[in-house]
């Protein structure tokens with residue numbers, strides 16, 4: 001009996017308040033409509049251990065190196081016990097954030113060494129590929145801050161200033177430039193339905209071209 005073809009892996013990225021989580025459900029439904037068995041997850045988190053580490057990241061004071069090691073520790077557990085097995089079964093994984101967030105937040109935002117992050121990423125993913133498609137919800141930091149303020153109280157990272165989020169945005173732009181075949185930029189400054197239309201178009205444009 002032959003093994004199932006590897007499933008597809010989609011990640012959603014963007015600065016806090018960009019609006020990515022608002023489209024998670026619609027993306028999963030669209031994939032289900034294509035006949036996919038979908039696993040919806042998030043980072044930091046996605047497993048009991050990684051959710052515990054998420055709680056520390058969002059609520060305890062620490063430096064950028066500690067943040068990077070903590071998110072990669074959680075990602076290792078998430079990858080090894082949940083994402084990789086699901087992909088091996090041919091399932092479709094949709095994650096609200098993945099490794100690009102570490103390059104953007106801990107790399108560009110905190111100033112942690114980019115090539116060291118690339119080494120950690122390769123170790124944690126067993127040298128294999130990460131997401132097949134990344135939707136980068138790109139919005140200016142002032143708009144994102146207004147959306148966050150209207151929606152909820154800030155956690156430790158969300159409370160950082162606009163200059164931090166401008167650097168994080170630059171980090172996402174750098175990852176997009178380094179991975180043009182994978183990362184699709186969504187103009188998240190548009191109203192909700194306009195963003196939803198772009199998301200759908202990005203999925204449709206990518207879907208038929210995916211070799212399994």
Ligand SMILES: Nc1ncnc2c1ncn2[C@@H]1O[C@H](COP(=O)(O)OP(=O)(O)OP(=O)(O)O)[C@@H](O)[C@H]1O
Pocket residue numbers: 014015016017018019020021022023147148150151188189190191192193195
């Ligand atoms: N395009 C949009 N226009 C206006 N408001 C939006 C838009 N997209 C999302 N919002 C609102 O902004 C707030 C933040 O949205 P959401 O939680 O989806 O962002 P997020 O990128 O997932 O944030 P985080 O990563 O910090 O959880 C919500 O109140 C949501 O309703």
Ligand SMILES: Cc1cn([C@H]2C[C@H](O)[C@@H](COP(=O)(O)O)O2)c(=O)[nH]c1=O
Pocket residue numbers: 016042043044067071097098099101102103105106157158
């Ligand atoms: C994966 C990852 C996340 N972060 C930060 C980004 C956000 O501020 C929080 C997660 O909150 P969300 O509302 O669930 O998006 O964590 C990070 O700093 N590094 C990472 O690798």
